[in-house]
Each structure stands twice: as C-alpha cells, then as structure tokens.
Amino acid sequence: MRAPVSLERKVRFLSRPQSYAGASETVVARETHMSWVFLAGPRVYKLKKPVRFPYLDFSTLDRRADACRAEDRLNRRLAPDVYLGVVPLVEGASGLAIGGAGRVVDWLVVMRRLDDGGFLQSALSAHAVQPSQLDRLAAVLASFYAHASPLSVRGSADALRMSWRKALSRNRRVLQDLRFHLPRGMVARVDGIQTRFLNRRFGVILARARAGRIVDAHGDLRPEHIWLDGRVSIIDRLEFDPALRALDPLDEIAFLQLECTRLGAAWAGERIGRHLRSALHGRHVGGLPLFYRSYRAMLRARLAIMHLCDTRPRTPEKWPRQARAYLRLALFDALKLDRLENAALPAP
Structure with a gap:
C-alpha cells in the first residue's frame, strides 16, 4: 500500500504557481479552521483539512469527497456562476497534479475568484x-x-x-x-x-x-x-x-x-x-x-x-x-x- 500524502505536501504543492494550468503568477494561500483556500489567477481551489470535530468529520478521503460535492451542489442556488465543480488532486508518476491520471489523494472545490473588495x-x-x-x-x-x-x-x-x-x-x-x-x-x-x-x-x-x-x-x-x-x-x-x-x-x-x-x-x-x-x-x-x-x-x-x-x-x-x-x-x-x-x- 502506498503511503498517504500528507496535508503539508498538498499545501506546498497547491501554493506553487506552476501547479496550475496557465501558470498563475502568484498564489495566495489562506488557512481556515476547516480548509485551505488557494487563490490562483481567476480561480479559487478549496482543500478540506482531514479534521474531525464534534460537529463535522472530514477525516477520510471519502468524507471529504462527499463534502466537496455537497458544497458545490448546495451553493449553486445562491452563487450559480461562482461554483465551477469538483476536481481530484492526484498523485502520478511525476508527482501531484490537479486532475488527470493518477491515484486520487484528495478533492478540490473549484470556484471563480471574486474580488475581495466586492464582499x-x-x-x-x-x-x-x-x-x-x-x-x-x-x-x-x-x-x-x-x-x-x-x-x-x-x-x-x-x-x-x-x-x-x-x-x-x-x-x-x-x-x-x-x-x-x-x-x-x-x-x-x-x-x-x-x-x-x-x-x-x-x-x-x-x-x-x-x-x-x-x-x-x-x-x-x-x-x-x-x-x-x-x-x-x-x-x-x-x-x-x-x-x-x-x-x-x-x-x-x-x-x-x-x-x-x-x-x-x-x-x-x-x-x-x-x-x-x-x-x-x-x-x-x-x-x-x-x-x-x-x-x-x-x-x-x-x-x-x-x-x-x-x-x-x-x-x-x-x-x-x-x-x-x-x-x-x-x-x-x-x-x-x-x-x-x-x-x-x-x-x-
């Protein structure tokens, strides 16, 4: 069995501009209590932490996948042009990648980036x-x-x-x-x-x-x-x-x-x-x-x-x-x- 990919390694990968198609010039990484959020060019990628609290459980890959899909589905009602779907974070022969072939090691919610000043x-x-x-x-x-x-x-x-x-x-x-x-x-x-x-x-x-x-x-x-x-x-x-x-x-x-x-x-x-x-x-x-x-x-x-x-x-x-x-x-x-x-x- 292949070793699990650590959260730290995932965060390092997603914090690098070259990890994204179109090579964003910069990536802004923001940590919340339950997630890491990466602002890369015109897109936002949200990675849920493998945490468990009394009120939620993201401790397994399947639970995080379900939570990502639920977030995307539920938010289509009030932000239909912001939520763009869910993509896998995979590990292939050349390392981690967003989408493509390889072993799925986590899931990402993809969103259109909104200007902070508009909130x-x-x-x-x-x-x-x-x-x-x-x-x-x-x-x-x-x-x-x-x-x-x-x-x-x-x-x-x-x-x-x-x-x-x-x-x-x-x-x-x-x-x-x-x-x-x-x-x-x-x-x-x-x-x-x-x-x-x-x-x-x-x-x-x-x-x-x-x-x-x-x-x-x-x-x-x-x-x-x-x-x-x-x-x-x-x-x-x-x-x-x-x-x-x-x-x-x-x-x-x-x-x-x-x-x-x-x-x-x-x-x-x-x-x-x-x-x-x-x-x-x-x-x-x-x-x-x-x-x-x-x-x-x-x-x-x-x-x-x-x-x-x-x-x-x-x-x-x-x-x-x-x-x-x-x-x-x-x-x-x-x-x-x-x-x-x-x-x-x-x-x-």
Whole structure:
C-alpha cells in the first residue's frame, strides 16, 4: 500500500504557481479552521483539512469527497456562476497534479475568484455600501427563503423547548469556564434574560415551527460570504450538517444583522431586516429577533473561545478578544430585549 500524502505536501504543492494550468503568477494561500483556500489567477481551489470535530468529520478521503460535492451542489442556488465543480488532486508518476491520471489523494472545490473588495464585509469596513445594494441583497434573500424547502420539526413541543434549553446551557457552560477568564457575571446576566424570554415566549417559536417557518437555509450568512459587485452572490452555504441549516429565516437574518453591527454598520443590517420583515412573516413576533440576535452573539462567543481548545490553536491571542466583543453585543441586545419584555408585562 502506498503511503498517504500528507496535508503539508498538498499545501506546498497547491501554493506553487506552476501547479496550475496557465501558470498563475502568484498564489495566495489562506488557512481556515476547516480548509485551505488557494487563490490562483481567476480561480479559487478549496482543500478540506482531514479534521474531525464534534460537529463535522472530514477525516477520510471519502468524507471529504462527499463534502466537496455537497458544497458545490448546495451553493449553486445562491452563487450559480461562482461554483465551477469538483476536481481530484492526484498523485502520478511525476508527482501531484490537479486532475488527470493518477491515484486520487484528495478533492478540490473549484470556484471563480471574486474580488475581495466586492464582499459586503470589505464594503462595510470601507463605508462603501450603497443602500440599493442592500435592497438587491434583501430581494435575493426573500426569493431564496420563499423557495427554500420547509422542514418539519421532529418531536414534541417539549423536545423543541428542551433543544433550546440545551443550546443556551452549552453557551453558558463554556463561556463561564474558568479557564477562559471571560466576564462570568455578564454571561450570567445575558443567559438569565434569554432563559426568561424562552420560558415566556416559547409559544412564538413553537408557532413558527408548526407553521412551516423552519427552512433549509444558508447556515452561515455572514458579510464575508456576500458578494455585491454586480450580481449578488452568496457563497459558503454550510454543507457538513443539514441540521445546522434548519433555521427560521428570522434567526438567520438576525445573525447577519449581528455581524453587520460588529463591523460598525448596524444600519445595514436594520435596512435588510426592514425589507425582509413582511417576506419572512416577521410581524407580530415581539422580541424574537432580539432573542435570536443575542443568542447568536453568545454562540459566536462560544465558538470563538473554543478555538483555544484546539491542540495547536492558530492566533490564540485573537479568540478571547473576539469572544468578549461578541459578549458585549449579546448583552446589548439582551438588555433591549429585557426592556421590551418588561414593558409588555401587565401592570401589577
């Protein structure tokens, strides 16, 4: 049996301009938590790492092949002219090659390269977003959600309530872990407000679930995945766990609003939300969007700080700072939610 090709060797090969047809002048390699991404001329090649986490498993060649094909297929809906297919990385007599004859050692998702400046994150940071661009984005999202497959909610009302309680508990437990030195009082305050809302208003969440408002959504709707230069394209739809795409669109848009706020552009998220409110049946839901936004901020704080649990965390100084930033946003929305809820309570 031939020895497996190491990830390091694959990355070295894909980082060389001569590895690509047409010999790109330069290759920009970017590492993420789950992938290596190589920007070579007009194309982007994504190599999934052979990793296994509680929420995904890319540890085998077959699993990575399935994930690459799923990513390509799922993203054709919101970025049809960006995703160009899946190609094998092979080892032949002369070494590694992209496509062609040889032993398949991995798989690559191939994409059309998009200019970094056209992404919503870059445009917001540069204060270069036009309201008309946000309106076009809202129209694309409205159409996407209108045609997304509604998902039936499995189990009883008690099961749905318990799943939410577990989600809040996971956030609280990790964020109050003494190893991470995060403000435990802030975590407790946010968690208390979220728990009270869940206890009082669970009926709103349940009613939306029973009305078919849970759909097969994007799953990771962040400004860095939204391209606005020309035709709106939304990339990186989450492929590795369909359950993580099973969302109320109000929840997904709340996440996008959170990320806009984090970039100092709350106005952009609010504009998108206003345009989508009717399309998402978002009227008469009280503080639900604030609950979703505060919950998403706690979740992002948890995911950030858990990077420190990796065997060799990249940029370890980054994650506590990011977690604290999300905690502040979680508290901001939680306090707004608390005021809204208290105002709605009957006078004693």
